Amino acid sequence: MAKDNKNVNKKPKFNPYWVYGVIIAAFLSIQLFSGGFGGSSPKKINPSEFFTYLKKGDVKEVSIINGKEARIFLTKEAMELEVHKKSKPTNLLPTTSPLPNYTFEFGELELFQAKLGEIIDENNLNVPVYFKSEENIIGNIFMTLLPFILIIGLWIFIMRRMSGGAGGGAGGQIFNIGKSKAKLFDEKTDVKTSFRDVAGLEGAKEEVQEIVDFLKNPDKYTSLGGKIPKGALLVGQPGTGKTLLAKAVAGEAKVPFFSLSGSDFVEMFVGVGASRVRDLFKQAKEKSPAIIFIDEIDAIGRARGKSNFSGSNDERENTLNQLLTEMDGFGTNTNVIVLAATNRADVLDKALMRAGRFDRQIYVDLPDVRERKEIFEVHLRPIKQAEELDVDFLAKQTPGFSGADIANVCNEAALIAARNGKKAVGKQDFLDAVDRIVGGLEKKNKIITKEEKKAIAYHEAGHATVSWMLEHAAPLVKVTIVPRGQSLGAAWYLPEERLIVRPEQMLDEMCAALGGRAAEKVIFDKISTGALSDLEKVTKQARAMVTVYGLSDKVGNLTYYDSSGQSEYNFSKPYSEQTAEIIDKEISDIIEEQYDRAIKILEANKDKLTQLAEVLLEKEVIFKDNLEKIFGKRPFEKPELDNRNEAAIVDDNILDTTEEE
Numbered sequence: 001m002a003k004d005n006k007n008v009n010k011k012p013k014f015n016p017y018w019v020y021g022v023i024i025a026a027f028l029s030i031q032l033f034s035g036g037f038g039g040s041s042p043k044k045i046n047p048s049e050f051f052t053y054l055k056k057g058d059v060k061e062v063s064i065i066n067g068k069e070a071r072i073f074l075t076k077e078a079m080e081l082e083v084h085k086k087s088k089p090t091n092l093l094p095t096t097s098p099l100p101n102y103t104f105e106f107g108e109l110e111l112f113q114a115k116l117g118e119i120i121d122e123n124n125l126n127v128p129v130y131f132k133s134e135e136n137i138i139g140n141i142f143m144t145l146l147p148f149i150l151i152i153g154l155w156i157f158i159m160r161r162m163s164g165g166a167g168g169g170a171g172g173q174i175f176n177i178g179k180s181k182a183k184l185f186d187e188k189t190d191v192k193t194s195f196r197d198v199a200g201l202e203g204a205k206e207e208v209q210e211i212v213d214f215l216k217n218p219d220k221y222t223s224l225g226g227k228i229p230k231g232a233l234l235v236g237q238p239g240t241g242k243t244l245l246a247k248a249v250a251g252e253a254k255v256p257f258f259s260l261s262g263s264d265f266v267e268m269f270v271g272v273g274a275s276r277v278r279d280l281f282k283q284a285k286e287k288s289p290a291i292i293f294i295d296e297i298d299a300i301g302r303a304r305g306k307s308n309f310s311g312s313n314d315e316r317e318n319t320l321n322q323l324l325t326e327m328d329g330f331g332t333n334t335n336v337i338v339l340a341a342t343n344r345a346d347v348l349d350k351a352l353m354r355a356g357r358f359d360r361q362i363y364v365d366l367p368d369v370r371e372r373k374e375i376f377e378v379h380l381r382p383i384k385q386a387e388e389l390d391v392d393f394l395a396k397q398t399p400g401f402s403g404a405d406i407a408n409v410c411n412e413a414a415l416i417a418a419r420n421g422k423k424a425v426g427k428q429d430f431l432d433a434v435d436r437i438v439g440g441l442e443k444k445n446k447i448i449t450k451e452e453k454k455a456i457a458y459h460e461a462g463h464a465t466v467s468w469m470l471e472h473a474a475p476l477v478k479v480t481i482v483p484r485g486q487s488l489g490a491a492w493y494l495p496e497e498r499l500i501v502r503p504e505q506m507l508d509e510m511c512a513a514l515g516g517r518a519a520e521k522v523i524f525d526k527i528s529t530g531a532l533s534d535l536e537k538v539t540k541q542a543r544a545m546v547t548v549y550g551l552s553d554k555v556g557n558l559t560y561y562d563s564s565g566q567s568e569y570n571f572s573k574p575y576s577e578q579t580a581e582i583i584d585k586e587i588s589d590i591i592e593e594q595y596d597r598a599i600k601i602l603e604a605n606k607d608k609l610t611q612l613a614e615v616l617l618e619k620e621v622i623f624k625d626n627l628e629k630i631f632g633k634r635p636f637e638k639p640e641l642d643n644r645n646e647a648a649i650v651d652d653n654i655l656d657t658t659e660e661e
Contacts, residue, residue, distance in 0.1 A: 042071065042103040043087050047112070050104060054119055054127065058084065062116070063100070063130045067109045071100035184258055184283075193247040199378040200371030200403065201241055204362045207232065208245050211337055212253045215289040218335070229359040230328055231338035233297075235345040236364030239404030242341035245364070246293045249339065256287040262299030265319045273300065273319030281326040281336065289335035297340040303349045320349060327357040346563065366402055368497060369395050375403050379410040386426035394430055399497050409433045439490055443483040454617065455520060456481045456489040459530055461613040462519020463491040463512060464622075465605055466598050468631055472508035475634070480621045488530070491516075503551045510538045511594040511601075518598035519609060538594070542587045552586050555579070605631075 050072060053059055058078035063071040078084050079101070089099035106112040113129075120127055198205055214221060214228045221228065234242040250257040258280065265273040284290040300319045327338060340358065342348065352358065367375060373395040380391070398406060412433035417425040448456070460479045467473040474493035481489040498505070517531040545551040548561045560574050573580065602609055608630050615630075616622050628634075 042089055042100045045072075045102045045104050047104060047106055050102065051115070051119060053078070053102075054116075054125070055123055057123070057125065059125075059127050061128045061130065063132055064109070065132050065134055067131075069103060069105050070112070072102035072104075073098065074101045184256055184287075193244070193251045195248045195252055197378060198241065198244055198248050199374035200367040201245065201364060202371070204234070204241075204245060204364050205248075207360060207362050208249055208339075209252075211291075211339070212249055215253060215255050215291065215335065215337065218289070228335065229337065230356060231340065231358040232360040232362055233345065233353070233358040234339065234341040234362050234364055236343060237366060237402060238343050239402035240364045240366060241403045242343075242364050243295055244403070246295070246339055246341060249291060250293070253291055256284070256290040257293065258284055258290065259293045259295070262294055262296045262301070265300050266316065273315060274322035277319060277322040277326055284336045289337075291337050291339060293339045293341075295341050297352075298342045298344045298347055301340075301342070301348045301352050303347060320352070324349075324351055324357065327352075366400060367406075369399070372398055372401065372406060375406045376410070379407050383410060383414050384424045386424040389425070389427055389430075393427070397431065397434060399495055405437065408437060412436055435484070435492075439484040440486065441484065446483040446488075448483070448488065452488075453481065454613075455524065455528060455530065457613045457616045458519045458523045458609070459516040460489045460491050461609055461616055462515040462517075462522075462598075462602060464515075464612060464627060465609050465631075466515030466518070466601050467491070467493065467512035468627055468634060469601050469605065470508040470512060472502075472505040473512040474509065476624060476627060478621060478623045479616060481616055482620050487533075503545065506541055506545060506551070507590075507594060510541055510591070511598050513538050514591070514595045514598045515602065518595060518602050522599060522602045522606060523609070523613075538591055539587070542590045543583075545590065546583050546586050552590075554582055554586050 047070075050059075050070065053072070053074075056078075058074050058081070060073045060075045060078075063073070065071060074084055074087065079088060084101065087101040089101065116129065119125070195205060195209060211229065211232055218228060234245060236242055246259070250259065260280070265276050280292065284292050300316055300323065302316070302320075304317050304320065338358070345353075345361070353361070373391050376391050376394050380389075394409075398409065401409070409430065410433075413425050413429040416432050416436070417429045420429075422429070460481055464476050464479050467476055474495040477492040477494055479489075479491050484490060513534045514531075516534055517527055520527050520530075546555050548559055550557045550559050562574075575583070611630050612622070612627065615626055619626075
């Protein structure tokens with residue numbers, strides 16, 4: 001039975017335009033190919049043949065049409081003759097007048113008429129001649145209306161394209177442009193994602209599950225006097241799983257789920273955005289209890305009045321005003337919960353964020369090592385894994401990775417394994433995938449001179465040496481001088497996942513980042529442009545210490561950080577010129593102090609630095625074991641960390657990029 005239904009659904013849908021097309025095609029074919037006779041066309045002859053038949057007495061009558069065409073009707077006796085047997089016309093359509101046997105066109109009417117009268121008189125014939133005028137009324141009407149039809153058709157086509165091209169019916173989107181573009185999902189057929197597919201995000205998942213439970217069992221909460229929340233806002237960095245949570249809600253909720261993006265409200269026509277908001281909530285209330293999900297709500301929810309110098313965003317503000325009214329206006333919506341997602345909560349309007357509209361803000365953070373393990377287990381399901389693959393190891397190798405990054409790692413590892421002809425994806429494939437995603441594609445064929453390669457080797461060896469000698473610097477994993485992406489060399493570290501950072505930890509990291517330039521100074525007594533990314537990272541860290549975290553004694557316990565984002569639109573700094581000078585001086589002093597510290601460490605270990613650089617030049621890639629052979633065990637080796645702080649390898653922020661001048 002299911003098979004029959006499947007085949008029935010595959011049949012082409014009936015379209016009324018087909019009927020119109022068939023009628024027009026039939027009309028045109030009759031007009032063009034039958035010459036308006038409703039059957040086979042009369043046989044065409046030349047005037048001399050006509051005059052011959054006329055002299056023999058075969059012609060019954062002659063009709064001259066519009067002074068250009070002659071239609072010949074034969075007598076009954078003549079039609080029995082062998083020469084005229086094929087001239088008998090056939091009728092496909094019913095007609096009241098007889099059809100001619102022959103037809104031909106002549107030149108001058110006066111000459112033809114004179115010749116015709118002469119032959120009739122000479123042969124004493126009784127052949128009447130009729131003069132008629134004919135017009136193709138339907139054809140004339142059609143040709144008159146054709147320009148209007150083309151203009152209206154072009155207008156309909158343009159309007160459909162401008163309004164998105166969607167929508168059914170003969171009118172299409174012309175009259176539906178103010179309708180909501182939200183897609184209604186059916187949990188049985190449209191969405192297969194469930195909460196089982198959402199790994200990690202335990203706190204966020206619990207809150208979202210509770211919202212679904214509100215709609216399934218409202219009496220459980222309202223019986224105690226509680227009210228169902230109006231909305232929940234999912235906030236977090238890109239790739240952390242905000243939209244995935246919404247998909248899980250659509251798959252789990254047994255209520256209608258409307259999904260759309262914030263940009264779907266934006267249109268070139270005035271008032272369309274507000275109209276679509278009204279229509280969306282009208283549909284949701286008709287199907288209540290229901291859930292509305294608005295992805296990237298910052299497209300319409302940006303704070304009103306900011307940077308509005310030209311007044312160009314009035315339409316967006318009207319849309320936002322309508323959304324505010326619908327969510328908690330004078331007429332309150334019942335059993336309609338609004339879910340929204342954004343990674344820019346700081347730019348949203350305060351009226352949108354207040355309790356009564358978005359009662360809950362669910363922060364979706366980057367996963368820790370335990371949550372990363374759960375995310376890996378989800379994305380490894382469809383992948384053929386090698387037996388020795390350790391998921392705990394993979395979770396430790398990806399600190400700071402979001403759920404989307406982990407999905408990309410799994411996919412990239414599978415592609416690398418397939419590229420190498422393997423039957424299963426192993427540990428090394430995942431390590432190569434992490435290197436590929438964070439550092440970029442290897443470029444072993446890049447042309448580098450011996451002097452440049454030597455400078456790169458000492459630069460990276462300087463990073464490795466300084467980080468090995470400092471207590472709070474991130475432990476090293478490997479150093480490479482193989483060009484990858486935009487970098488000519490890179491040092492890969494084991495950053496700890498700290499919840500708070502102390503000044504000594506930040507200073508040690510800054511000193512390790514300056515180790516590359518310090519090594520160039522110690523060995524070559526010259527510096528190069530290769531430390532660009534190091535200097536950028538160190539400058540940002542020093543500025544954050546002074547202006548954000550209040551870790552400078554000279555500036556004091558002050559911060560000039562504005563979490564609301566209001567300072568972005570100010571033309572003045574939140575401090576005086578004298579304070580600006582103190583800040584600049586303090587940032588410079590912190591960086592120069594750590595640079596001098598790195599130089600002293602490298603001068604004290606110059607022979608080991610040289611030895612490490614030579615090994616790096618020979619092997620191009622060295623690991624922790626190579627450093628232990630040269631420097632011995634790290635004096636600050638830490639015991640095994642707990643799950644909260646356990647971490648491993650590359651931090652994108654610590655990746656050292658050495659660029660050519």
